[in-house]
Amino acid sequence: MKIAIIGGGPAGLYSAILLKKQRPGAEITVYERNRADDTFGFGVVFSDATLDNFEKYDSPSYRRITQEFAYWDDIAVHFRGTVHRVGGNGFCGCSRRKLLLILQERARELGVTLMFEADIEDEVRFADADLVVLADGINSRFRDRYIEHFQPEVDLRSNVFAWMGSTRPLDAFTFIFQETEWGPFIAHAYQYEAGRSTWIFETDPQTFKRAGLEGLNEKQSADRMAGIFGWFLGGHQLLTNRSMWRNFPMIRSKRWVKDNMVLLGDAKATAHFSIGSGTKLAMEDAIALADAMQRAPTVDAALRQYEDGRREEVEKTQHAADVSLVWFEHVDRFWDFDPVQFAFGVMTRAKAITYDNLTLRAPDFVSEVDKAFAKQVRAKGFDVDVEKPVAPMFQPLRLREMELANRAVVSPMCMYSAKEGVPGDFHLVHYGSRAIGGAGLIFTEMTCVGRDARITPGCTGLWNDEQEAAWRRIVDFVHVNSAAKICLQLGHAGRKGATKLMWDGMDRPLEEGGWDVLSASPIPYFPDSQVPREMDRAAMDAVKAAFVQAAERGEACGFDMLELHSAHGYLLASFISPLTNQRSDAYGGSLANRLRFPIEVFEALRAAWPSHKPMSVRISATDWAEGGITGDDAVVVARAFAEAGVDLVDVSTGQTVRDAQPVYGRMFQTPFSEQVRNEARVATMCVGNITTSDQVNTILAAGRADLVALARPHLVDPSFTLKAAAWYGAEAVFCPPQYLPGKEQIFRNSVRDRQDFDDLKIKAKPKTRAELKAEATKPLAAE
Numbered sequence: 001m002k003i004a005i006i007g008g009g010p011a012g013l014y015s016a017i018l019l020k021k022q023r024p025g026a027e028i029t030v031y032e033r034n035r036a037d038d039t040f041g042f043g044v045v046f047s048d049a050t051l052d053n054f055e056k057y058d059s060p061s062y063r064r065i066t067q068e069f070a071y072w073d074d075i076a077v078h079f080r081g082t083v084h085r086v087g088g089n090g091f092c093g094c095s096r097r098k099l100l101l102i103l104q105e106r107a108r109e110l111g112v113t114l115m116f117e118a119d120i121e122d123e124v125r126f127a128d129a130d131l132v133v134l135a136d137g138i139n140s141r142f143r144d145r146y147i148e149h150f151q152p153e154v155d156l157r158s159n160v161f162a163w164m165g166s167t168r169p170l171d172a173f174t175f176i177f178q179e180t181e182w183g184p185f186i187a188h189a190y191q192y193e194a195g196r197s198t199w200i201f202e203t204d205p206q207t208f209k210r211a212g213l214e215g216l217n218e219k220q221s222a223d224r225m226a227g228i229f230g231w232f233l234g235g236h237q238l239l240t241n242r243s244m245w246r247n248f249p250m251i252r253s254k255r256w257v258k259d260n261m262v263l264l265g266d267a268k269a270t271a272h273f274s275i276g277s278g279t280k281l282a283m284e285d286a287i288a289l290a291d292a293m294q295r296a297p298t299v300d301a302a303l304r305q306y307e308d309g310r311r312e313e314v315e316k317t318q319h320a321a322d323v324s325l326v327w328f329e330h331v332d333r334f335w336d337f338d339p340v341q342f343a344f345g346v347m348t349r350a351k352a353i354t355y356d357n358l359t360l361r362a363p364d365f366v367s368e369v370d371k372a373f374a375k376q377v378r379a380k381g382f383d384v385d386v387e388k389p390v391a392p393m394f395q396p397l398r399l400r401e402m403e404l405a406n407r408a409v410v411s412p413m414c415m416y417s418a419k420e421g422v423p424g425d426f427h428l429v430h431y432g433s434r435a436i437g438g439a440g441l442i443f444t445e446m447t448c449v450g451r452d453a454r455i456t457p458g459c460t461g462l463w464n465d466e467q468e469a470a471w472r473r474i475v476d477f478v479h480v481n482s483a484a485k486i487c488l489q490l491g492h493a494g495r496k497g498a499t500k501l502m503w504d505g506m507d508r509p510l511e512e513g514g515w516d517v518l519s520a521s522p523i524p525y526f527p528d529s530q531v532p533r534e535m536d537r538a539a540m541d542a543v544k545a546a547f548v549q550a551a552e553r554g555e556a557c558g559f560d561m562l563e564l565h566s567a568h569g570y571l572l573a574s575f576i577s578p579l580t581n582q583r584s585d586a587y588g589g590s591l592a593n594r595l596r597f598p599i600e601v602f603e604a605l606r607a608a609w610p611s612h613k614p615m616s617v618r619i620s621a622t623d624w625a626e627g628g629i630t631g632d633d634a635v636v637v638a639r640a641f642a643e644a645g646v647d648l649v650d651v652s653t654g655q656t657v658r659d660a661q662p663v664y665g666r667m668f669q670t671p672f673s674e675q676v677r678n679e680a681r682v683a684t685m686c687v688g689n690i691t692t693s694d695q696v697n698t699i700l701a702a703g704r705a706d707l708v709a710l711a712r713p714h715l716v717d718p719s720f721t722l723k724a725a726a727w728y729g730a731e732a733v734f735c736p737p738q739y740l741p742g743k744e745q746i747f748r749n750s751v752r753d754r755q756d757f758d759d760l761k762i763k764a765k766p767k768t769r770a771e772l773k774a775e776a777t778k779p780l781a782a783e
């Protein structure tokens with residue numbers, strides 16, 4: 001077998017090693033345009049898990065690599081004169097140059113031919129090769145040559161960065177967030193060998209310009225960085241080596257394989273440096289390719305297996321890298337945060353590290369985070385314990401004069417079980433049991449302001465006395481039997497009205513018994529849905545009046561709070577999104593115009609709703625569709641409602657158009673809440689695939705939302721909050737007297753369960769290499 005590998009970076013060399021081990025008889029050649037030792041860059045990092053993989057696949061190179069490594073366990077975050085350190089991270093750093101020399105040596109030893117100063121123009125010369133590995137890096141000539149086939153998507157990120165080195169020793173992966181007269185600068189730094197560390201400097205394009213970095217040469221920009229970070233460098237030099245300022249390209253390729261050619265490493269996909277995974281991805285690609293070549297009967301089949309089997313893992317890493325890079329791009333959102341909360345945000349930015357996970361690894365740090373959170377709550381006038389605070393989830397919140405005992409919320413959920421809009425016994429039990437279950441706030445399902453405002457025949461309403469009496473019964477039950485507050489969500493279905501019950505076909509038009517529907521523009525939801533009537537001024541006045549009357553009935557029922565549903569493509573949302581609003585009057589066109597009617601309705605409600613009671617608005621912060629609402633628009637929308645007196649923005653997404661492409665995942669809507677909260681400076685509630693109290697605490701402690709709503713988890717577990725309270729030892733959680741023995745038992749058992757769980761986790765976690773090294777070098781205690 002003949003294998004040609006273009007590119008002698010980590011991907012090319014490691015694939016040569018693994019393939020040669022597998023097929024000693026194969027003729028394998030690596031073509032590298034540079035000389036053997038003129039590699040660029042400073043250090044690379046690997047996690048313990050990645051090193052375990054290397055050990056399994058090629059122990060000689062693993063041993064040489066690890067001999068050369070610098071190990072560290074801590075991440076240190078420097079911000080506004082403070083430093084917070086968190087241990088247990090298990091990372092290693094190595095010089096990129098040494099790594100490549102080790103891989104070259106190992107490849108040679110195995111019989112791979114290494115051709116340096118061989119700049120490959122095209123692959124024609126490899127016509128007789130069975131396999132051509134394209135490992136030619138981020139600017140891959142071969143990916144671009146077959147651009148129509150590989151279909152790479154290159155997303156050039158806005159921040160600029162430069163890779164430098166230093167002689168400054170470091171004992172932790174170090175993030176320095178530095179305020180300057182021009183704006184924020186960030187340093188990501190780690191040691192990779194004795195006396196050498198990598199320094200990646202990053203800033204936003206405006207700060208870059210203001211700092212006069214444009215047009216400076218390497219030496220001049222290194223001097224400028226040394227000026228900014230000199231207090232930390234302590235006289236150590238900054239070193240440069242092709243350290244130009246660049247924008248990071250996030251690359252994703254639709255295809256990785258063409259005939260017998262396969263893209264590996266940066267050539268096929270990149271991952272932002274802030275999660276330190278570029279070299280890891282490149283070498284793990286090589287492992288995946290070697291595995292596929294081992295298993296599959298033909299090269300063709302192997303390449304297919306490689307692409308199919310590896311894609312998900314790469315995309316997961318890229319997703320984590322995306323989330324992380326966005327955090328760094330928007331660091332100004334958190335710039336006025338308490339430093340410990342800021343550090344918590346840095347640690348938890350990419351979802352893998354959470355509140356509970358940090359509690360296990362760095363209990364003092366989390367205790368400081370809890371205290372800072374409690375202090376903020378105390379500053380709002382609550383008499384909470386700041387020395388031994390409860391977890392953020394159990395801290396109270398005040399909106400106008402409404403006080404919530406905790407931050408867990410039952411999200412609005414249609415039950416499709418009302419008769420002519422009247423909530424019945426099912427609703428009483430449903431809302432009642434969730435209130436007893438301990439959540440601080442319960443939302444009603446979307447309750448419609450008129451018969452023709454309903455989504456389905458099963459939706460609840462509040463337009464007549466019978467409905468008002470039925471809701472009052474529910475509200476009274478909640479108030480008498482729980483500590484929960486209850487919020488009425490009012491809505492109008494718009495073009496999604498006159499549709500079937502959820503279990504008969506979500507959003508599908510009713511076959512009989514339907515009613516006429518309204519919308520901002522006459523665009524049906526499905527092609528076969530009813531064409532809605534474009535609202536004229538008279539219809540707007542009628543709808544506004546219906547909202548006000550329903551709010552007045554809501555007040556008569558005793559609801560504590562009112563939410564205006566302006567999300568999910570329903571009537572008011574249909575005005576906000578350009579995808580559903582194509583009007584040419586004062587209610588269409590610019591976002592300000594599109595907001596006009598929803599704001600008008602909100603203002604009318606605000607005037608009718610008692611001034612001591614809070615109001616929220618639910619928005620879709622993105623349509624997940626080309627040309628639709630984006631996170632930046634959502635900030636404008638939130639500001640407009642805030643000016644009109646909203647107390648909380650309930651940040652949901654999507655459901656505007658049928659062909660949207662949402663990116664689901666754990667806590668997938670939380671970034672929008674974070675953006676709205678910290679850019680529009682308004683309290684937010686986040687929601688969406690949040691399933692654990694650990695996630696609730698992580699979100700709250702990092703300042704990504706003020707309340708956290710859970711919908712589906714509450715369907716199967718009304719006592720979600722009570723159970724979480726037991727886990728976190730939040731004794732003050734409400735429990736009706738009838739259920740107290742149950743509360744006592746679960747609190748008692750939770751202490752033991754939690755201890756067992758923590759022990760198990762600690763036991764199951766192998767020691768990091770840094771811990772093992774520290775143990776091995778520890779002097780023996782004197783007898």
Ligand SMILES: Cc1cc2nc3c(=O)[nH]c(=O)nc-3n(C[C@H](O)[C@H](O)[C@H](O)COP(=O)(O)OP(=O)(O)OC[C@H]3O[C@@H](n4cnc5c(N)ncnc54)[C@H](O)[C@@H]3O)c2cc1C
Pocket residue numbers: 006007008009010011012031032033034040041042043044045096118119120121135136137138141163198242264265266267276277278279282
């Ligand atoms: C200049 C530079 C500095 C870096 N510094 C660091 C760092 O300090 N720390 C870190 O963690 N990561 C660093 N990275 C990023 C990280 O190393 C990459 O994610 C990782 O190297 C990807 O490995 P790869 O093998 O896919 O690509 P690369 O390491 O980029 O290797 C590709 C190789 O292909 C060669 N090549 C390209 N075209 C041709 C051609 N037509 N013919 C022959 N050879 C060709 C290139 O010379 C290069 O050696 C750096 C990358 C570069 C390019």
Ligand SMILES: Cc1cc2nc3c(=O)[nH]c(=O)nc-3n(C[C@H](O)[C@H](O)[C@H](O)COP(=O)(O)O)c2cc1C
Pocket residue numbers: 411412413414415444445446489565618652687688689690709710711712713
């Ligand atoms: C059965 C069901 C009914 C829903 N009904 C409503 C509703 O009436 N009003 C609303 O704003 N959102 C409604 N939603 C959306 C939820 O409030 C929530 O935003 C969404 O389910 C995501 O949260 P989750 O991942 O915790 O379920 C509904 C969701 C479900 C599962």
